[in-house]
Amino acid sequence: NAGVTQTPKFRVLKTGQSMTLLCAQDMNHEYMYWYRQDPGMGLRLIHYSVGEGTTAKGEVPDGYNVSRLKKQNFLLGLESAAPSQTSVYFCASSYKSGRARGEQFFGPGTRLTVL
Amino acid sequence: QQPVQSPQAVILREGEDAVINCSSSKALYSVHWYRQKHGEAPVFLMILLKGGEQKGHDKISASFNEKKQQSSLYLTASQLSYSGTYFCGTEMGNAGNNRKLIWGLGTSLAVNP
Numbered sequence: 001n002a003g004v005t006q007t008p009k010f011r012v013l014k015t016g017q018s019m020t021l022l023c024a025q026d027m028n029h030e031y032m033y034w035y036r037q038d039p040g041m042g043l044r045l046i047h048y049s050v051g052e053g054t055t056a057k058g059e060v061p062d063g064y065n066v067s068r069l070k071k072q073n074f075l076l077g078l079e080s081a082a083p084s085q086t087s088v089y090f091c092a093s094s095y096k097s098g099r100a101r102g103e104q105f106f107g108p109g110t111r112l113t114v115l
Numbered sequence: 116q117q118p119v120q121s122p123q124a125v126i127l128r129e130g131e132d133a134v135i136n137c138s139s140s141k142a143l144y145s146v147h148w149y150r151q152k153h154g155e156a157p158v159f160l161m162i163l164l165k166g167g168e169q170k171g172h173d174k175i176s177a178s179f180n181e182k183k184q185q186s187s188l189y190l191t192a193s194q195l196s197y198s199g200t201y202f203c204g205t206e207m208g209n210a211g212n213n214r215k216l217i218w219g220l221g222t223s224l225a226v227n228p
Binding site (some may be wrong): 018031041042043058090093094102103106108109 | 117147159162215217220223
Protein backbone atom coordinates (compact mmCIF):
# COMPACT_ATOMS: atom_id res chain seq x y z
CA ASN A 1 0.00 0.00 0.00
CA ALA A 2 1.33 3.41 -0.95
CA GLY A 3 -0.93 5.17 1.58
CA VAL A 4 -1.39 8.83 0.68
CA THR A 5 0.67 10.22 -2.17
CA GLN A 6 0.97 13.79 -3.41
CA THR A 7 2.09 15.13 -6.77
CA PRO A 8 4.26 17.15 -7.25
CA LYS A 9 6.65 17.29 -4.29
CA PHE A 10 8.01 20.73 -5.19
CA ARG A 11 6.82 23.49 -7.48
CA VAL A 12 7.77 27.08 -8.21
CA LEU A 13 5.15 29.33 -9.82
CA LYS A 14 5.06 32.90 -10.98
CA THR A 15 2.31 35.18 -9.73
CA GLY A 16 -0.84 34.64 -11.76
CA GLN A 17 -0.01 31.14 -12.94
CA SER A 18 -2.31 28.24 -12.23
CA MET A 19 -1.63 24.70 -11.10
CA THR A 20 -3.29 21.59 -9.70
CA LEU A 21 -2.03 19.49 -6.82
CA LEU A 22 -3.02 15.84 -6.88
CA CYS A 23 -3.66 13.70 -3.82
CA ALA A 24 -4.28 9.98 -4.11
CA GLN A 25 -5.03 7.39 -1.42
CA ASP A 26 -5.35 3.63 -1.69
CA MET A 27 -6.94 2.92 1.70
CA ASN A 28 -10.57 3.37 0.57
CA HIS A 29 -10.98 6.32 2.93
CA GLU A 30 -14.18 8.30 2.69
CA TYR A 31 -12.80 11.56 4.06
CA MET A 32 -10.06 13.63 2.46
CA TYR A 33 -8.54 16.97 3.44
CA TRP A 34 -6.25 19.67 2.11
CA TYR A 35 -4.18 21.67 4.60
CA ARG A 36 -1.58 24.35 4.30
CA GLN A 37 1.20 24.74 6.83
CA ASP A 38 3.10 27.97 7.29
CA PRO A 39 5.85 28.65 9.85
CA GLY A 40 4.33 29.39 13.23
CA MET A 41 0.77 28.90 11.94
CA GLY A 42 0.22 25.21 12.43
CA LEU A 43 -2.09 23.34 10.05
CA ARG A 44 -4.97 25.20 8.47
CA LEU A 45 -7.78 23.42 6.65
CA ILE A 46 -8.38 24.66 3.11
CA HIS A 47 -11.12 22.32 1.84
CA TYR A 48 -12.29 18.86 2.69
CA SER A 49 -14.50 16.11 1.29
CA VAL A 50 -16.70 13.58 3.06
CA GLY A 51 -17.24 11.47 -0.03
CA GLU A 52 -16.98 11.19 -3.77
CA GLY A 53 -18.55 14.16 -5.49
CA THR A 54 -18.82 16.30 -2.33
CA THR A 55 -16.56 19.07 -1.09
CA ALA A 56 -16.76 21.72 1.62
CA LYS A 57 -14.86 24.80 2.66
CA GLY A 58 -12.45 24.84 5.55
CA GLU A 59 -10.85 27.74 7.39
CA VAL A 60 -8.91 29.31 4.52
CA PRO A 61 -10.63 28.41 1.21
CA ASP A 62 -10.15 31.69 -0.68
CA GLY A 63 -8.02 31.36 -3.81
CA TYR A 64 -8.39 27.58 -3.97
CA ASN A 65 -10.79 25.15 -5.59
CA VAL A 66 -11.11 21.40 -5.16
CA SER A 67 -12.69 18.45 -6.84
CA ARG A 68 -13.28 14.86 -5.87
CA LEU A 69 -14.51 13.02 -8.94
CA LYS A 70 -13.14 9.69 -7.76
CA LYS A 71 -13.10 8.39 -4.20
CA GLN A 72 -9.36 7.88 -4.19
CA ASN A 73 -8.38 11.28 -5.59
CA PHE A 74 -8.68 14.81 -4.24
CA LEU A 75 -7.44 17.68 -6.38
CA LEU A 76 -6.50 21.15 -5.16
CA GLY A 77 -6.40 23.94 -7.73
CA LEU A 78 -4.89 27.39 -7.66
CA GLU A 79 -6.41 29.46 -10.45
CA SER A 80 -4.19 32.52 -10.11
CA ALA A 81 -1.32 31.98 -7.73
CA ALA A 82 -0.27 34.72 -5.31
CA PRO A 83 2.88 35.01 -3.16
CA SER A 84 0.67 34.58 -0.08
CA GLN A 85 0.01 31.02 -1.25
CA THR A 86 3.64 30.08 -0.77
CA SER A 87 3.38 27.24 1.72
CA VAL A 88 3.68 23.53 2.33
CA TYR A 89 0.48 21.74 1.35
CA PHE A 90 -0.54 18.49 3.00
CA CYS A 91 -3.26 16.14 1.94
CA ALA A 92 -4.78 13.75 4.46
CA SER A 93 -7.45 11.06 4.49
CA SER A 94 -9.40 9.11 7.09
CA TYR A 95 -12.09 6.50 7.57
CA LYS A 96 -15.67 7.57 8.17
CA SER A 97 -16.33 5.06 10.92
CA GLY A 98 -14.92 2.09 12.73
CA ARG A 99 -12.05 1.71 15.15
CA ALA A 100 -9.75 3.80 13.02
CA ARG A 101 -12.34 6.54 12.68
CA GLY A 102 -10.81 9.94 12.77
CA GLU A 103 -7.16 8.98 12.43
CA GLN A 104 -5.82 11.10 9.60
CA PHE A 105 -3.13 9.72 7.33
CA PHE A 106 -0.99 12.43 5.78
CA GLY A 107 0.78 12.58 2.47
CA PRO A 108 4.43 13.71 2.29
CA GLY A 109 3.53 17.28 1.37
CA THR A 110 4.04 19.63 -1.58
CA ARG A 111 6.33 22.60 -1.12
CA LEU A 112 5.00 25.44 -3.28
CA THR A 113 6.77 28.74 -3.86
CA VAL A 114 5.04 31.60 -5.68
CA LEU A 115 7.35 34.33 -6.93
CA GLN B 116 -11.80 28.77 18.43
CA GLN B 117 -8.25 27.62 17.84
CA PRO B 118 -7.00 25.51 20.75
CA VAL B 119 -4.15 26.86 22.80
CA GLN B 120 -1.13 24.65 23.34
CA SER B 121 1.34 25.08 26.15
CA PRO B 122 4.22 25.26 26.49
CA GLN B 123 5.33 26.55 23.09
CA ALA B 124 8.65 24.79 23.41
CA VAL B 125 10.39 22.44 25.80
CA ILE B 126 13.90 21.04 25.99
CA LEU B 127 14.52 17.78 27.81
CA ARG B 128 17.38 15.51 28.59
CA GLU B 129 16.90 11.89 27.64
CA GLY B 130 14.92 10.11 30.33
CA GLU B 131 13.05 13.18 31.57
CA ASP B 132 9.28 13.61 31.49
CA ALA B 133 7.15 16.27 29.84
CA VAL B 134 3.51 17.34 29.72
CA ILE B 135 1.95 19.21 26.82
CA ASN B 136 -1.45 20.82 27.24
CA CYS B 137 -4.18 21.66 24.76
CA SER B 138 -7.06 23.89 25.85
CA SER B 139 -10.19 25.00 24.07
CA SER B 140 -12.82 27.63 24.82
CA LYS B 141 -15.43 25.58 22.97
CA ALA B 142 -17.06 22.27 23.86
CA LEU B 143 -15.08 19.44 22.33
CA TYR B 144 -16.09 16.07 20.97
CA SER B 145 -12.59 14.78 20.55
CA VAL B 146 -8.93 15.72 20.76
CA HIS B 147 -6.34 14.31 18.38
CA TRP B 148 -2.60 14.27 18.96
CA TYR B 149 0.03 14.17 16.23
CA ARG B 150 3.81 14.45 16.10
CA GLN B 151 5.67 16.03 13.21
CA LYS B 152 9.38 15.74 12.66
CA HIS B 153 11.20 18.42 10.72
CA GLY B 154 10.53 18.17 6.99
CA GLU B 155 8.06 15.33 7.40
CA ALA B 156 4.31 14.92 7.55
CA PRO B 157 2.41 14.77 10.86
CA VAL B 158 2.00 11.28 12.27
CA PHE B 159 -0.98 10.17 14.35
CA LEU B 160 -0.45 9.42 18.04
CA MET B 161 -3.91 9.02 19.54
CA ILE B 162 -7.51 10.23 19.70
CA LEU B 163 -9.46 10.95 22.85
CA LEU B 164 -13.23 11.17 22.79
CA LYS B 165 -15.33 13.15 25.22
CA GLY B 166 -16.05 11.15 28.30
CA GLY B 167 -12.78 11.89 30.03
CA GLU B 168 -10.96 8.84 28.83
CA GLN B 169 -7.27 8.32 29.03
CA LYS B 170 -5.33 6.52 26.38
CA GLY B 171 -1.77 5.60 25.86
CA HIS B 172 0.76 3.30 24.39
CA ASP B 173 4.29 2.66 25.49
CA LYS B 174 5.49 5.76 27.33
CA ILE B 175 3.20 8.29 25.68
CA SER B 176 -0.26 8.74 27.11
CA ALA B 177 -2.96 11.38 27.14
CA SER B 178 -6.05 12.44 29.04
CA PHE B 179 -9.11 14.49 28.19
CA ASN B 180 -10.86 16.55 30.83
CA GLU B 181 -14.28 17.27 29.39
CA LYS B 182 -15.23 19.76 32.10
CA LYS B 183 -12.17 21.87 31.45
CA GLN B 184 -12.14 21.21 27.68
CA GLN B 185 -8.49 20.39 28.05
CA SER B 186 -6.29 17.53 26.99
CA SER B 187 -2.81 16.72 28.24
CA LEU B 188 -0.16 14.63 26.52
CA TYR B 189 2.28 12.86 28.84
CA LEU B 190 5.71 11.77 27.64
CA THR B 191 7.58 9.73 30.20
CA ALA B 192 11.22 8.68 30.18
CA SER B 193 11.74 10.63 26.97
CA GLN B 194 13.81 9.20 24.16
CA LEU B 195 15.73 10.99 21.41
CA SER B 196 13.09 9.81 18.96
CA TYR B 197 10.44 11.86 20.77
CA SER B 198 11.90 15.09 19.39
CA GLY B 199 9.57 16.97 17.06
CA THR B 200 6.58 19.27 17.10
CA TYR B 201 3.43 18.02 18.78
CA PHE B 202 0.08 19.24 17.53
CA CYS B 203 -3.35 18.83 19.00
CA GLY B 204 -6.35 18.91 16.71
CA THR B 205 -9.78 19.49 18.18
CA GLU B 206 -13.14 18.37 16.87
CA MET B 207 -16.11 20.35 18.14
CA GLY B 208 -19.77 19.54 18.49
CA ASN B 209 -21.69 16.74 20.13
CA ALA B 210 -21.98 13.99 17.60
CA GLY B 211 -18.54 13.86 16.12
CA ASN B 212 -19.87 14.16 12.60
CA ASN B 213 -18.10 17.38 11.87
CA ARG B 214 -14.77 15.76 11.11
CA LYS B 215 -13.06 19.10 10.74
CA LEU B 216 -10.10 19.50 13.02
CA ILE B 217 -8.95 22.86 14.30
CA TRP B 218 -5.28 22.64 15.10
CA GLY B 219 -3.17 24.24 17.76
CA LEU B 220 0.06 26.02 16.85
CA GLY B 221 2.19 23.18 18.13
CA THR B 222 4.70 22.50 20.89
CA SER B 223 8.31 22.04 19.90
CA LEU B 224 10.01 19.28 21.88
CA ALA B 225 13.74 18.69 21.79
CA VAL B 226 15.28 15.74 23.60
CA ASN B 227 19.02 15.94 24.10
CA PRO B 228 21.41 13.13 25.10
